[in-house]
Amino acid sequence: MTEPHDGRGTPRRPVAVPVASLLIVTVVGIITLLGGLEEAEARPxxxxxxxxxxxxxxxxxxxxxxxxxxxxxxxxxxxxxxxxxxxxxxxxxxxxxxxxxxxxxxxxxxxxxxxxxxxxxxxxxxxxxxxxxxxxxxxxxxxxxxxxxxxxxxxxxxxxxxxxxxxxxxxxxxxxxxxxxxxxxxxxxxxxxxxxxxxxxxxxxxxxxxxxxxxxxxx
The missing domain is CATH 2.60.40 (Immunoglobulin-like)
Incomplete structure (x- = not known):
């Protein structure tokens, strides 16, 4: 992801998003779709x-x-x-x-x-x-x-x-x-x-x- 233009013709440097943060968001989304980790584990x-x-x-x-x-x-x-x-x-x-x-x-x-x-x-x-x-x-x-x-x-x-x-x-x-x-x-x-x-x-x-x-x- 890149920061907005600074208005002087020079784009600002890219902003690094930690991979761990992306993984956490992804895992939370999967758990939500499955109805929660506890419910998924409870299936016979x-x-x-x-x-x-x-x-x-x-x-x-x-x-x-x-x-x-x-x-x-x-x-x-x-x-x-x-x-x-x-x-x-x-x-x-x-x-x-x-x-x-x-x-x-x-x-x-x-x-x-x-x-x-x-x-x-x-x-x-x-x-x-x-x-x-x-x-x-x-x-x-x-x-x-x-x-x-x-x-x-x-x-x-x-x-x-x-x-x-x-x-x-x-x-x-x-x-x-x-x-x-x-x-x-x-x-x-x-x-x-x-x-x-x-x-x-x-x-x-x-x-x-x-x-x-x-x-x-x-x-």
């Missing part, structure tokens, strides 16, 4: 199929989402079709815990420490009375237990209506756990990492996981 981590997430109490691999068809046992019964989300879950704690169920709403997750309690939102939303259902597999048997140090396959699923098409993809908002004192007392225990929302607390979404849904047999 986007993950996809095959990702592994450290949830504090669990190490979770997001294996796949699929359509599973259970054939009817009797001729007058209809086949049952389910959309299933498949996880490999390792209990990193020292006690056996339950698989649990995803909450109907994030604010209903409460302070439980079951695995499925951390799936605070499933999109598209599951229809009423169609699920969700959740269980772990121990060989050929279903169980609700996750034992310490063991990697266990967990299925979370819901039923499709006759003729209903499954979604192309499923998105999960996933929270994590911390071993810390409770909000209401000083008991140290595993609980969902949460943040204030008005007069209550809701789980903090650590990651947003999107899984393509593998189609099964046609309805």
């Amino acid at each position: 981590e986007p993950l996809g199929q095959g990702a592994v997430l450290d949830q504090g109490l669990y190490s979770t691999a997001f294996v796949e989402a699929r359509v599973n068809v259970e054939k009817a046992e009797l001729s007058f019964e209809e086949d049952k079709r389910f959309v299933e989300m498949v996880f490999d879950v390792t209990n990193l704690g020292e006690e056996t815990v339950s698989v649990g169920l995803p909450p109907a709403k994030p604010e209903e997750a409460g302070f439980g420490h079951s695995f499925a309690n951390s799936l605070v939102r499933i999109s598209p939303a599951i229809k009423k009375d169609k699920g969700p259902f959740a269980f772990a597999l121990a060989g050929d048997e279903q169980t609700n237990q996750l034992h310490p140090g063991l990697k266990t396959k967990v299925i979370v699923r819901y039923r499709l209506d006759p003729g209903e098409q499954p979604p192309d993809k499923i998105t999960l908002d996933v929270a994590s756990f911390e071993y810390a004192p409770g909000f209401q007392d000083e008991t140290v225990r595993w609980q969902l990492i949460s943040e204030a929302a008005g007069e209550s607390y809701v789980p903090t979404v650590q990651a947003q996981v999107t899984l393509p849904v593998k189609a099964g047999d046609p309805p």
